[in-house]
Amino acid sequence: MRTAILGAGAIGAYMGAALARGGAEVHLVARGAHLDALRANGVRVISPRGDFHVRPHATDDPRDIGPVDVVVLGFKAQHYAGCGPLLRPLLGPATAVVAAQNGIPWWYFHGVEGPLAGRRVTSVDPDGAVSRAIPVERAIGCVVYAATEIAAPGVIRHMEGTRFSIGEPDGSDSARCRDFSAAMVAGGLKCPIERDLRRDIWIKLMGNIAFNPLSALTRSTMAEICRDPIARELAETMMREALEVAARLGVETGISVERRLAGAERAGDHRTSSLHDVERGRPMELDAILTAVVELADLTGARVPALRIVNAVASRLNARLAAAAATAPLASAG
Numbered sequence: 001m002r003t004a005i006l007g008a009g010a011i012g013a014y015m016g017a018a019l020a021r022g023g024a025e026v027h028l029v030a031r032g033a034h035l036d037a038l039r040a041n042g043v044r045v046i047s048p049r050g051d052f053h054v055r056p057h058a059t060d061d062p063r064d065i066g067p068v069d070v071v072v073l074g075f076k077a078q079h080y081a082g083c084g085p086l087l088r089p090l091l092g093p094a095t096a097v098v099a100a101q102n103g104i105p106w107w108y109f110h111g112v113e114g115p116l117a118g119r120r121v122t123s124v125d126p127d128g129a130v131s132r133a134i135p136v137e138r139a140i141g142c143v144v145y146a147a148t149e150i151a152a153p154g155v156i157r158h159m160e161g162t163r164f165s166i167g168e169p170d171g172s173d174s175a176r177c178r179d180f181s182a183a184m185v186a187g188g189l190k191c192p193i194e195r196d197l198r199r200d201i202w203i204k205l206m207g208n209i210a211f212n213p214l215s216a217l218t219r220s221t222m223a224e225i226c227r228d229p230i231a232r233e234l235a236e237t238m239m240r241e242a243l244e245v246a247a248r249l250g251v252e253t254g255i256s257v258e259r260r261l262a263g264a265e266r267a268g269d270h271r272t273s274s275l276h277d278v279e280r281g282r283p284m285e286l287d288a289i290l291t292a293v294v295e296l297a298d299l300t301g302a303r304v305p306a307l308r309i310v311n312a313v314a315s316r317l318n319a320r321l322a323a324a325a326a327t328a329p330l331a332s333a334g
């Protein structure tokens, strides 16, 4: 399978390294010092499951690669709207795009029936730019249960989790999902194909919706939030509100808030990807993880006062970080 990883960061480079280890043809698209290291030394994965090293092709120009069978999007979701020029050279008539992301994807109401069918989630696709850049027909959903970080340029630290659940937006059984899953499994990852990926999206989102913004706002790890009684109560309230939105959209996660909190506590002193972002002076990935859920609450009539307040506060921080990054472009280019 010919695969390109567009935005080969913490998660993308980890998936790419595993796919290459399993025998797939992998091309990494990255930039900056990370790209220099990938070109010079390949990807080193440091993992409690065993370290490994692979040397896939790495570039900043997808025209060097050309059409592939599968593109994995490893960007943060806020970069999807601008990815058209990078994505286009990789697309052949049947290329699938696996969106490995947290939160509500741009394709959320694609492939469903009922009054919301085909509706655009404006928080994640404000003017349709994402749908134009990445046509929903190409999308394969992907819920990431792994936790990784870029420990140094070209070096990925894998902390926990090897599950990447995938699924077609319309729940159908497809050869492209089966092929991608087989390539991931060959690389040592778990890649179940879910007929109802929206349930997985909400199970994962229960954690992210609370821990990602709270960790970024308080500069705390997940375990620190769990140990602080007030922060823990806020996280719990946010999770309950998210579950209510999911239920109104017809999704029952079947997982209690208590169980999800216990899982977060077990993750220990893990820094979320949003905490990594703000520590690097970058806006966190808020639109897909929180703002979209407030939008869906308004759509379904759910009361979400805690989500609304945290979204407003975190948006304020994001605006400041975006303004600071705009006045210091060289520092933020990484």
Ligand SMILES: NC(=O)C1=CN([C@@H]2O[C@H](COP(=O)(O)OP(=O)(O)OC[C@H]3O[C@@H](n4cnc5c(N)ncnc54)[C@H](OP(=O)(O)O)[C@@H]3O)[C@@H](O)[C@H]2O)C=CC1
Residues within 6 Å of the ligand: 006, 007, 008, 009, 010, 011, 012, 029, 030, 031, 032, 034, 060, 074, 075, 076, 077, 079, 086, 100, 101, 102, 144, 145, 146, 147, 148, 149, 150, 273, 285, 333, 334
């Ligand atoms: N990290 C984790 O443990 C988890 C992450 N996720 C989700 O996975 C997704 C990816 O997150 P994560 O891997 O942490 O993010 P990263 O920031 O580590 O990776 C994104 C990568 O894309 C690169 N990139 C951005 N724009 C371009 C460009 N124009 N050209 C080339 N490269 C570019 C970034 O480079 P640069 O740094 O130079 O901008 C970065 O290396 C998110 O949706 C996140 O929520 C889900 C579960 C766990």
Ligand SMILES: CC(C)(CO)C(=O)C(=O)O
Residues within 6 Å of the ligand: 102, 146, 147, 148, 207, 208, 211, 212, 267, 271, 272, 273, 274
């Ligand atoms: C915290 C984690 C790894 C999920 O537990 C995550 O999804 C993130 O860092 O964004």
